[in-house]
Amino acid sequence: MKKINGGVTAAAGFEAASCAAQIKYKGRTDMALVFSKAPCTVGGTFTTNVVKAAPVLWDRELVQSGRPAHAVIVNSGIANACTGQEGFGYCRETAEAAAAALDIPADSVLVGSTGVIGMQVPIERIKKGVQMLAEARQATLEAGTDAAKAIMTTDTHKKEIAFTEEIGGVLVTVGGMCKGSGMIHPNMCTMLGYVTTDIAISHEMLQKAVSDVVRDSFNMISVDGDTSTNDTFLVLANGLAGNPVISEEGGDYEKFHAVLKKVCTFLAMEMAGDGEGATKLIESRVLHADTDENARILAKAVITSSLTKAAVYGNDANWGRVLCALGYSGASFDPEKVDLYFAGGDKKILIFTNGSAADYSEEEATEILKGEKVEIISDMHMGEASAVAWGCDLTHEYVSINADYRS
Amino acid sequence: MKKINGGVTAAAGFEAASCAAQIKYKGRTDMALVFSKAPCTVGGTFTTNVVKAAPVLWDRELVQSGRPAHAVIVNSGIANACTGQEGFGYCRETAEAAAAALDIPADSVLVGSTGVIGMQVPIERIKKGVQMLAEARQATLEAGTDAAKAIMTTDTHKKEIAFTEEIGGVLVTVGGMCKGSGMIHPNMCTMLGYVTTDIAISHEMLQKAVSDVVRDSFNMISVDGDTSTNDTFLVLANGLAGNPVISEEGGDYEKFHAVLKKVCTFLAMEMAGDGEGATKLIESRVLHADTDENARILAKAVITSSLTKAAVYGNDANWGRVLCALGYSGASFDPEKVDLYFAGGDKKILIFTNGSAADYSEEEATEILKGEKVEIISDMHMGEASAVAWGCDLTHEYVSINADYRS
Numbered sequence: 001m002k003k004i005n006g007g008v009t010a011a012a013g014f015e016a017a018s019c020a021a022q023i024k025y026k027g028r029t030d031m032a033l034v035f036s037k038a039p040c041t042v043g044g045t046f047t048t049n050v051v052k053a054a055p056v057l058w059d060r061e062l063v064q065s066g067r068p069a070h071a072v073i074v075n076s077g078i079a080n081a082c083t084g085q086e087g088f089g090y091c092r093e094t095a096e097a098a099a100a101a102l103d104i105p106a107d108s109v110l111v112g113s114t115g116v117i118g119m120q121v122p123i124e125r126i127k128k129g130v131q132m133l134a135e136a137r138q139a140t141l142e143a144g145t146d147a148a149k150a151i152m153t154t155d156t157h158k159k160e161i162a163f164t165e166e167i168g169g170v171l172v173t174v175g176g177m178c179k180g181s182g183m184i185h186p187n188m189c190t191m192l193g194y195v196t197t198d199i200a201i202s203h204e205m206l207q208k209a210v211s212d213v214v215r216d217s218f219n220m221i222s223v224d225g226d227t228s229t230n231d232t233f234l235v236l237a238n239g240l241a242g243n244p245v246i247s248e249e250g251g252d253y254e255k256f257h258a259v260l261k262k263v264c265t266f267l268a269m270e271m272a273g274d275g276e277g278a279t280k281l282i283e284s285r286v287l288h289a290d291t292d293e294n295a296r297i298l299a300k301a302v303i304t305s306s307l308t309k310a311a312v313y314g315n316d317a318n319w320g321r322v323l324c325a326l327g328y329s330g331a332s333f334d335p336e337k338v339d340l341y342f343a344g345g346d347k348k349i350l351i352f353t354n355g356s357a358a359d360y361s362e363e364e365a366t367e368i369l370k371g372e373k374v375e376i377i378s379d380m381h382m383g384e385a386s387a388v389a390w391g392c393d394l395t396h397e398y399v400s401i402n403a404d405y406r407s
Numbered sequence: 408m409k410k411i412n413g414g415v416t417a418a419a420g421f422e423a424a425s426c427a428a429q430i431k432y433k434g435r436t437d438m439a440l441v442f443s444k445a446p447c448t449v450g451g452t453f454t455t456n457v458v459k460a461a462p463v464l465w466d467r468e469l470v471q472s473g474r475p476a477h478a479v480i481v482n483s484g485i486a487n488a489c490t491g492q493e494g495f496g497y498c499r500e501t502a503e504a505a506a507a508a509l510d511i512p513a514d515s516v517l518v519g520s521t522g523v524i525g526m527q528v529p530i531e532r533i534k535k536g537v538q539m540l541a542e543a544r545q546a547t548l549e550a551g552t553d554a555a556k557a558i559m560t561t562d563t564h565k566k567e568i569a570f571t572e573e574i575g576g577v578l579v580t581v582g583g584m585c586k587g588s589g590m591i592h593p594n595m596c597t598m599l600g601y602v603t604t605d606i607a608i609s610h611e612m613l614q615k616a617v618s619d620v621v622r623d624s625f626n627m628i629s630v631d632g633d634t635s636t637n638d639t640f641l642v643l644a645n646g647l648a649g650n651p652v653i654s655e656e657g658g659d660y661e662k663f664h665a666v667l668k669k670v671c672t673f674l675a676m677e678m679a680g681d682g683e684g685a686t687k688l689i690e691s692r693v694l695h696a697d698t699d700e701n702a703r704i705l706a707k708a709v710i711t712s713s714l715t716k717a718a719v720y721g722n723d724a725n726w727g728r729v730l731c732a733l734g735y736s737g738a739s740f741d742p743e744k745v746d747l748y749f750a751g752g753d754k755k756i757l758i759f760t761n762g763s764a765a766d767y768s769e770e771e772a773t774e775i776l777k778g779e780k781v782e783i784i785s786d787m788h789m790g791e792a793s794a795v796a797w798g799c800d801l802t803h804e805y806v807s808i809n810a811d812y813r814s
Contacts, residue, residue: 051734051742082730084743084762117727118764229731306713307809314810320524323489324636327458335458336491355491357525396803402714403721403802 001259007160008034009144010175012198013240017137018150021129023122024077024115031126032074032147033133034194035102039068040236041203042110043210045218047231053081055111056232058091062110066203069236070104072194073130074112074151076179079190081117081229090123097127101134112192112232114179115153148177151192154401155181159270165259168243168252172199174259178233180271190228191218191271195263199256200239201246209257210235217264220296220389221272222304235260272303272390273373277397280374282312284389287379294331295380295387301329302376303391312374313393317342317365319351322376339379344371408666414567415441416551417582418605419647424544425557428536430529431484431522436557438533439481440540441601442509446475447643448610449517450617452625454638460488462518465498466639469517473610476643477511479601480518480537481558483586485528486597487520488636497530504534508541519599519639521560521586555584558599561808562588566677572666575650575659579606581666585640587678597635598625598678602670606663607646609654616664617642624671627703627796628679629711642667679710679797680780684804687781689719691796694786701738702794708736709783710798719781720800724749724772726758729783746786751778 009016014036018029044063046056062069073094080087091111099106113121137143148158162175176195201209214233239245246252273281284302289295302308305325311318319340327335340352347368350358368374416423421443425436451470453463469476480501487494498518506513520528544550555565569582583602608616621640646652653659680688691709696702709715712732718725726747734742747759754775757765775781 049731049734050736050739051730079727082727082742082759082763086763116725117731118759120763229727229734310806310809313806316811318523320486320489320636323458324456324524327456327636329457332457335489352489352525356489356493356527394806394809396806399717399720399801399803399806402717404723 001163001165001262004162004164006141006162007144007148007175007177008194008196009139009141010162011173011196013038013238014196015137015139016143016147017133018146019129019132019136021075021125023075023125029146029150030076031129031133032150033137034072034147034196034236035137036070036236036238038238038240039070039108040238041201041206042069042234042236043206044232044234045210045214047228049229051082051229053079053113053230054083054087054091055080055113056230057088059110059232059234062107068108069110070108071098071102072110072112072234073098073133074192075121075126075129076151076153077115078113078119078121079115079117079230080113080121083120086120090121090126093123094126094130097130098134101131110234114151114190114192114230117229144177151179153179153181154276155179156274159267161263161266163259163262165255167199167255170241170243172241172243173197174263176263176267178267178271181274181276191231191233193218193233193267195235195260197235197237198239198241199237199246200241200243201237201256205246205248205253206235206237209260213257213261213264217261217268220300220387221268222300222391269390272392275392276401277395278392279395280312280372280393282309282391282393283373283375284391285375285377287377287386288382289380289385290383292385292387295385297329297331298326298378298380299387299389301325302378303389306394309391309394312369313395315366315369317351317362317369323352326378333380333382337381339381341377342368343375343377344368344373408570408572408669411569411571413548413569414551414555414582414584415601415603416546416548417569418580418603420445420605420645421603422544422546423550423554424540425553426536426539426543428482428532428539430482430532436553437483438536438540439554439557440544441479441554441603442544443477443643443645445645445647446477446515447645448608448613449476449641449643450613451639451641452618452621454635456636458489458636460486460520460637461490461494461498462487462520463637463639464495466517466641469514475515476517477515478505478509478517479641480505480516480540481599482520482528482533483558483560484522485520485526486522486524486637487528488524490527493527497528497533500530501533501537504537505541508538517641521558521597521599521637524636551584558586560586560588561683562586562681564681566674568670568673570666570669572662574606574662577648577650579648579650580604581670583670583674585674585678588681588683598638598640600625600640600674602642602667604642604644605646605648606644607648607650607652608644608663609652612653612655612660613642613644616667620664620668620671624668624675627707627794628675629707629798676797679799682799683808684802685799686802687719687779687800689716689798689800690780690782692782692784694784694793695789696787696792697790699792699794702792704736704738705733705785705787706794706796708732709785710796713801716798716801719776720802722773722776724758724769724776730759733785740787740789744788746788748784749775750782750784751775751780
């Protein structure tokens with residue numbers, strides 16, 4: 001597996017474009033297109049929120065049908081959530097405009113929206129944007145990078161990555177982009193993520209890989225505990241790499257799974273570290289839990305605790321808050337058996353053992369907390385399961401951003 | 408039912424005291440005593456956190472045993488949580504010191520601690536404090552008020568209330584105090600709450616009333632989603648009012664239940680409104696849910712949402728965040744059927760109906776959000792169940808307090 005430059009246009013046959021359609025933001029791009037002339041198999045996962053945005057309902061139908069897709073049209077600024085039948089109608093109009101401009105079927109167009117909830121999208125501007133995107137589309141890496149920028153909301157930087165791997169005797173590429181900074185919480189995140197690949201794979205096996213990988217990557221991050229109405233993660237596979245089609249488990253599937261996991265884990269960590277107002281990435285590792293499910297629950301509880309997040313922001317080794325979070329997570333364990341470590345860079349110190357504080361240096365702990373990435377390791381001493389979750393600190397800037405989002 | 412002055416010393420036969428034992432804070436009181444010469448029936452509820460502080464384990468044993476209690480000794484500054492066997496030993500030493508000073512059995516002494524997790528209490532200072540408390544105890548209302556002040560941590564004001572009611576032909580008094588500002592979340596809160604009453608009631612019926620009332624009061628508030636290791640709520644009933652002992656359901660039980668609920672609801676709302684850094688109380692009312700349990704889940708989701716809390720802080724009627732929170736709560740419903748209102752003072756406006764935004768005035772919504780108490784009303788149109796939850800806004804000050812708690 002080799003990391004290469006680029007994102008959604010890294011794989012063969014994919015083009016991208018971005019434009020400033022003036023949906024809500026001024027002076028920046030706010031629409032993006034990902035396009036493949038060759039039909040793509042699609043796998044996807046969506047928010048578990050009962051309140052689902054219109055684009056989630058539109059995309060879910062396409063993904064579940066197993067029909068091939070050719071394009072994704074995304075806008076930032078307005079989420080098209082809580083917009084009723086009118087909002088869903090705009091998804092259809094967007095897809096129809098893209099179908100006409102790109103000469104593809106309307107039911108092969110995926111749509112995505114992110115931004116403020118409750119407003120209707122300005123559909124005439126969206127349609128004009130679709131026209132601009134269709135004309136501007138290119139297969140260059142720059143076009144992919146520009147698309148990654150256009151879908152940002154409160155993100156401070158674009159998020160993209162790509163890897164190649166030899167699968168089935170040919171070189172396969174998997175590249176992706178995502179956005180997400182606030183309203184980020186497992187299951188899934190306001191988070192839009194798009195991965196393109198030239199691998200040949202069946203719909204069933206692609207969906208299996210997507211569901212599996214999302215559980216350990218995007219569903220293991222949290223910025224604020226708020227599960228969005230719009231979370232969407234899609235993988236488009238156009239088969240142009242020419243490998244024998246993957247239609248069952250085996251070596252080729254495992255290799256693809258590993259590359260996809262690498263891409264998704266990178267993108268997930270990027271989102272957690274770029275959480276609204278964040279100054280640090282927090283990595284919570286749970287070791288030796290009794291079950292995989294409990295390992296995930298425990299790991300997530302730590303990065304979701306407001307008090308732990310605020311303590312990390314203040315470089316305060318207030319480890320009692322970590323124990324407290326593990327304790328209310330819902331997973332059961334014996335507090336007397338837990339070993340707690342703080343780590344960062346090449347340092348790792350034991351903080352809590354045998355039911356009370358270890359003999360650690362407060363100065364060393366503070367040093368670790370001052371790093372850009374703070375690792376909190378909880379060894380439960382119960383079994384063989386482990387999990388990792390990623391979050392960020394809770395800062396004054398988080399409050400500023402969210403007390404004044406709509407204006 | 409009549410509101411009267413006072414708190415834990417309002418009922419007949421109860422004395423209180425406070426002192427500066429220098430547990431951790433300087434220049435303020437940090438220990439409190441509540442005492443009844445007459446033996447008290449005790450009902451109580453405790454944190455559901457797997458990591459339970461030593462005083463929780465100590466008190467729970469006493470409450471479950473059904474033995475009478477005579478005294479409660481509380482310290483602020485250090486929580487005596489995550490302190491292992493050593494910490495539990497200090498509970499016993501505290502109780503033994505109180506037993507000697509007050510001439511009561513050691514196994515009739517309840518203890519409580521609140522403050523930083525992970526430090527051991529300075530037991531010699533605690534013992535000296537117990538001596539001071541025993542000597543200073545008084546039945547005055549001022550002594551009760553001073554006790555309510557001594558148990559505060561990051562609270563900005565003391566919290567106490569008392570009511571009288573005629574039950575079984577005599578005047579019964581129920582008064583209480585609590586503390587709680589951070590690490591506050593249902594089940595239960597870092598929250599210590601103590602209610603005293605002179606009613607005569609059996610252990611079973613008292614415990615039944617306590618469990619029932621806590622569910623709709625203390626367990627319906629949240630400041631930060633962190634369920635503490637120390638939450639303790641105790642009701643001590645010494646029987647001195649002389650009513651016929653309540654040992655079954657009926658009119659007298661119902662009257663007592665109503666007074667207790669009034670006391671607990673007041674104290675719970677006081678804690679939510681005095682949440683760390685809070686500038687406003689948020690009241691989330693859910694109407695016409697399908698079940699009581701879902702009504703509670705939905706009501707709590709709204710006051711727990713960081714994004715909703717930050718929007719209320721910024722006077723931003725970003726109602727999409729409320730819908731989003733209802734949607735990820737875990738309760739299922741039809742978003743198209745929900746009516747959402749914002750209310751405050753004598754104003755109430757419809758914000759969301761028929762699946763999308765209602766035609767409301769943004770200025771009016773902002774006015775409502777500027778109030779000291781903001782009501783968010785979600786009418787689910789599903790059934791007959793309802794619930795109310797209380798929380799507060801998320802502010803810069805919350806982050807400041809918690810990024811720098813231990814120093």
